[in-house]
Amino acid sequence: MPEPRKNRVFSGVQPTGKLHIGNYLGAISQWAENQDDFENLFCVVDLHAITIPAAISPKAFHAKTLEVTALYLACGIDPAKSTIFLQSHVPEHSELAWLLNCVTPLGWLYRMTQFKAKAGTNQMVGTGLLDYPVLMAADILLYDAHYVPVGEDQKQHIEFTRDLAQRCNAMFNTRFIIPEAQIRSSGARIMGLDDPNAKMSKSIGEQKRGHSIGLLDAPSAIKKAIMSATTDGGNEARFGHAGVGVRNLLELYAVLSKRPHDEIEAEFHGHGYGKLKKSLVELVVETLRPIQERHVDLMKNQDHIRAMLDTGARRARTIAAVTVTRVRDAMGFVRSNI
Ligand code: TYM
Numbered sequence: 001m002p003e004p005r006k007n008r009v010f011s012g013v014q015p016t017g018k019l020h021i022g023n024y025l026g027a028i029s030q031w032a033e034n035q036d037d038f039e040n041l042f043c044v045v046d047l048h049a050i051t052i053p054a055a056i057s058p059k060a061f062h063a064k065t066l067e068v069t070a071l072y073l074a075c076g077i078d079p080a081k082s083t084i085f086l087q088s089h090v091p092e093h094s095e096l097a098w099l100l101n102c103v104t105p106l107g108w109l110y111r112m113t114q115f116k117a118k119a120g121t122n123q124m125v126g127t128g129l130l131d132y133p134v135l136m137a138a139d140i141l142l143y144d145a146h147y148v149p150v151g152e153d154q155k156q157h158i159e160f161t162r163d164l165a166q167r168c169n170a171m172f173n174t175r176f177i178i179p180e181a182q183i184r185s186s187g188a189r190i191m192g193l194d195d196p197n198a199k200m201s202k203s204i205g206e207q208k209r210g211h212s213i214g215l216l217d218a219p220s221a222i223k224k225a226i227m228s229a230t231t232d233g234g235n236e237a238r239f240g241h242a243g244v245g246v247r248n249l250l251e252l253y254a255v256l257s258k259r260p261h262d263e264i265e266a267e268f269h270g271h272g273y274g275k276l277k278k279s280l281v282e283l284v285v286e287t288l289r290p291i292q293e294r295h296v297d298l299m300k301n302q303d304h305i306r307a308m309l310d311t312g313a314r315r316a317r318t319i320a321a322v323t324v325t326r327v328r329d330a331m332g333f334v335r336s337n338i
Contacts (some may be wrong), residue, residue, distance in 0.1 A: 005039070009182075010145035012043040012087065013072075015065040016056055017202025020212040021284065022190035024075060025255050026151025030184060032076035034149070040082035041143050041316060044068050047087045047094065047135060051128040052118065055203065069305055071215060074294040085312030087139065092320035096138035097131070099327055103168055104134050113156055137161040141176045142320045149182040152189040153199060172330040187255035193229040196245040216292060219285045226281045237268040237276050246273060249280055256283050 011031055013023060031042055046065050049056065056064065065086065072084055087093050109115065109130050119125045128135075140148055140161050148158055158181035165176035190200045194210045205212030210225045217225075232243035239250055239261050253276065254264055268276040298305065329335070 007038055007146040008041070008143055009034070009038040009147045009149060010041045010043070010140050010143050010179075011149050012045040012048075012139060013068055014045050014049045014202075015061065015068040016049045016052075018205040018212060018214045019068065019071055019202060019216070020190075020200050020205050020214055021252065021288075022151065022200040022212070023202065024215055025187035025190060025252075026184065027149060028072065028075045028077070029187075030149045030182070031082070032078075035078060035081045038147065040077075041145070041319075042072055042077055042082050042084050043087050043139060043316075044072070044085075045087045045136075045139065048132060051126065051132050052122055053126065054122070054124065066302055066305055067216075067299070069309060070295055070298040071291075073298055073305075073308075074291045075215075079308050079312070083312045083315045084308060085316045086309055089309065089313035090142075090316045090320050092142055092317065092324045093135065093138055095324055096142050096320075096327065097135040099324075099331065100134050100138055100141075100164060100168065101131065103171060104164060108160065108163070109133060112160065114153075133157050133160045134164070137164045140179050141165055142323050143316075144177040144319075144323065145179050146177060147182045148179050152183055155181055155183065168327075172327075174327050174330045184255075186251055190252065191244065191248040193225050193245075193248070196230055196243075196248045213284055215288060216295065217288075219281075222284050222288070223281045226277050226284065229277065231273050235270065235272050237271070237273065238265050246276070249273075249276055253280050253283060256280075256287055 009031070011027060013019065013027065031040065044065055046061075049061060049065075069084065069086070073079070077084060112133055115130055115132065118129060122129075136157050137160060140158075141164075148154075148161075150158065158179065162178050165174075165178050168174045169176055192198045192200045192204065192211050193213070194208065198204075200212045202212075205214060209221070210228055213222055213225055226249070229245060229249060231245040231249070234243065236242045237246060237250065239247060242250060250264065250268075254261060257264070268279070
């Protein structure tokens, strides 16, 4: 008997800023851990990366795209088990985004919190920034993905994708699968070390030392960032009682060590925060060391990375082309014979 088809997973990271431990814990590490359970597509979403064009020069964007692809591999995404590709290599992403644009009410886009936040801090707001959620919906719906493993900040985007899929299915017979977000119970919202009231961010991390733990940061930088992390004046190293800064450190320790909360509290409570910080430095450095070593090796052979991306794009396009034909037919476009 043929094996039943596995459920499909799609996710992606924008090649912008400095990838950090939040991106790893909230997204990439769970992709890697669950690879055997699903049919996986992991995309470097380079078309999304240009929605704030002033944030990155073409040269830096080019280099960052290859760096992030190599990071997927270094973090354990296996091309034998997962399709790894660049969004811009599969033109169906842009085509489906256009088709979806035409059924998306503008009001849905204006109320997205990420748009409001980003539009507020950027001088030039391009149409692409407003349209970001539609392109993201196209990414997911193109592959009929059942699950989308992401950090908590992407929840609204997945809700938007579900609503749009339902709307399209009702207006036309597009038969989109309604996807579900896969959000970890812990590690899905890592906070900034310098300001634990704000989410750890790739763009702030690039500009400001001590904000984030970069996946490619040297051990000395990691040590500095964690040892100077903002904490309160108390000594409550307990998950339910600590202030936001200490809770963030405890959470990082718990997710990385995979140890139960009571054991961690027994080890660190009553010792001041120095012991927790020192142990966290060791744990983070040891977790990132093999990833960084693999990344250095991978970046030495960029031809290999490009060849793998070609294979990935070829595989992704076979699925994407079928979906776009289905949607075109459902919407009434005349088929072409060329
Ligand atoms: P991006 O590039 O901002 O972030 C990549 C992934 O990292 C997660 N993440 C975090 N998780 C925990 N703590 C944090 N502080 C933290 N910061 C970021 C994000 O939730 C994300 O999972 N819109 C997406 C990219 C995208 C996408 C898609 C994702 C485009 N199309 C389709 C899934 C499916 C984004 O901006 O990710």
